[in-house]
Amino acid sequence: MDRADIKKALKDPHKWGEKYSLWATYFCTGCGIMEIPPVITARWDAERFGVKPMATPRQSNLFLITGYVSIRTLRAIIISYEQMPDPKYAVAFGSCPIDGGLYHTSYNTVNHLDRYLPIDGWIAGCMPRPEAIFIAVTKLWKMIDGGMVNGYERYRENIDYYRRNQERVLGKEFIDSIPAPAMVKP
């Protein structure tokens, strides 16, 4: 952790801020949310890494989707993701968002979340331990250092692809009702 490295911080303050101040929105879609309270409270204390739960997507830049994604929650996930300011990182927690997991054959869940949203990292397991979140955070730091997390840029570039997939599941009415993501160039 080079958080106290002043030279590096002054060289690229933006990257320093992004890395060590990850404010998270936890999206409680399923049982994965059970692992979050120990992470943010006294036992594992995520705050020492600068990870802090925030109340709204507007204030946060780390989006943690914990658990299976049903079609109804996919709507809320898309709206929340588009409300977050850039740069933003989406991390899927547990095996359900990866391929449906336990609910693979369910009529009501979305099996591959990365067809609808750009996911920057996956935490596999059912359930992953709280330590897995810290491993994910440190890995995210490395990826930010290398400039490898560009989910929000991919989303803007391939918006047609993502909108097409979203429309197939959610219907045209929903897609028309949400505003286009802000096309601000960094």
Place this chain on the structure above:
Amino acid sequence: MTTWIRIVWIVVLPIIALLISIFFMGLSRKVIARVQRRYGPPLYQPVIDLVKLFTQHSNISHGMIFDMGLIIALAGSLVTLLFIPVAGIHPLSSSGDLLVLIYLMLISPIGMALSAGASGNPNASLGISRKLTLALGYEVPLLLVLLAVMTQSGTTSLLSFVQGQSMSIFSWGLFRLPLSAIAMLLILPVMLGIRPFDIVGAPQEIASGPQVEFGGKYLALASIEHGLHLFIVIALFVDLFLGGAANLGTFFLKMLGVFLIGVLIGAVYPRFKIDQALKYCWKWPTLFALSGLILVMIIGG
């Protein structure tokens, strides 16, 4: 103070206040973490947060009032700050500044109310209504305390009241007006909006209240405004009851003491409901403030 020195302090004092309040915000997070037996974030975590918020790419606005309200709130805090004597630095002090202060302290809540109202989020309006209700709660004892101060010293100038306490430790307001000091200490967490009374920005209930639609630079400015408010209220307490200070170091230490009392109380108490907070404000602090005022009127200044 000559005009030039005044102008220099008008620029420098907000910077000092900002640095101290950022330090306080970091310290409060660390102290709360240690009380809860966590390791906690580093002391400079608010700096990282502010750098991140200021360098975020997209800043979503909700119209002109949304932008202007925040600037009004920030400006209100900055102007209020200049009227408070900080360790012999008093750029705008003159006679009657205690009365000016009472009015100026209401500007920044009104600015935040404008901004939050323009965002159109129901949580923001809920937060604002709670904020104004809470202000109604603590303004009553605060006004009684200030009235006792004015009656006792026979002046409406905060500066001359602070200078009158500089003789010895027993000329502090704390010993001259003990009941008023207790009342002010009791409403201090309400005015600061820290833990037992963080009803306005309750993240778990109303999604951080007035700040619900703020992101990026807006959230950074809002937290700077909150930090300046923290500085103003604690500095006012130190000026009124702890005798001000001759230099910045002593003043800072006194502020630190007052702030730590508030943080340690906040670290162990859960949040009140708004009606409980209002009941609290109008019960004990008002009782102490009123009896303090009556005592001062009987004994005389």
